[in-house]
Amino acid sequence: MTGDVHRLLKARDKAFRAGDEAGLRTAMVNLSQGIRKAKQDYTNKITSHLQDSRDAQSLWQGMQAITDYKPAPQTCEGNTSLLNDLNSFFARFEAQNHTHPQKTPPPPMTNPCTCPLLA
Known part of the structure; x- marks a missing residue:
């Protein structure tokens, strides 16, 4: 339902409650045209x-809009075997690594005053 159709519905209801037959007929025609236009736009x-x-x-x-397809939400609850398999898969890479991590020192900073290009 679009905003225009909603507005036309309110106008029709207002004319109906007021008892205005001519206004009701006009509002119903406008509503019918508005619905037809909204369907065409969609x-x-x-x-x-x-x-x-x-x-x-x-x-x-x-295709999803035509069929109103909405995929079921995927959850991992109750599927701990999948999580354990993933953990084992990625942990095997760490088990084969026997080197100790080392921090590499940053490259020495050059002093801009001693830079030959600036001299």
């Missing part, structure tokens, strides 16, 4: 996703 938006077959992401967004 159709154009979805078909624009499907126009370029080279853009796979846009194509899938269009």
Whole structure:
């Protein structure tokens, strides 16, 4: 539902509550036209996703919008075996490393006063 359709619905309800038959007829016609325009705009938006077959992401967004597809949220709860397998996989690289870490000294700073280019 777009903002325009919502506004037209309120106008129709207001005319109905006021008992204004002419205003109600006009509001109903405007609402019908507004809904038709909103549907056409939505159709154009979805078909624009499907126009370029080279853009796979846009194509899938269009397909998901048409089918109202929403993927189930993925959680790791209760799947500790996967976490343990990942931990073992990455820990094996550390087990093979027998060198001790060393801090490398920074390169010596050159004094700008003794730099031959500035002299």
